[in-house]
Amino acid sequence: MSRVAQLGSLKEGSWVNIDGEPCQVLEVAHSKTGKHGSGKARLVAMSLFTNVKKTLMAPTDANVEIPIIEKRTGQVISILPSGVQLMDLETYEVFETPMPTDPSLSSKIQPGSSLEYWRVQGRTKIMRVKEA
Secondary structure, three states, rough: OEEEEEEHHOOOOOOOEEEEEEEEEEEEEEEOOOOOOOEEEEEEEOOOOOOOOEEEEEOOEEEEEEEEEEEEEEEEEEEOOOOOEEEEEEOOOEEOOOOOOOOHHHOOOOOOOOEEEEEEEOEEEEEEEOOE
């Protein structure tokens, strides 16, 4: 799920889809209009799921997709070799999501702990562990 916005309206910290990957904008640079063309915008963004920097350069009036991010709360059911089994505390849906790569975050994940996860375009990522 996504919505459409103009590239020139994006600021640092906003979100954009680049190559189908949700990314947070790190840098925005605008160039002025020339004699034979429109102004351009250059974005440098960091992918939410892969932590890879991506660049997008296009006219400022070009339409780009903005991902819709669902911030949800879940409880850890169990820790599996392939990831973490979570239960959504609102819908009681049980699903599996990858273990975070950040060691300071993954060390806090224990069965029964409550955490915040984001659901973006059908994929999930654990963002933080909530304190009891």
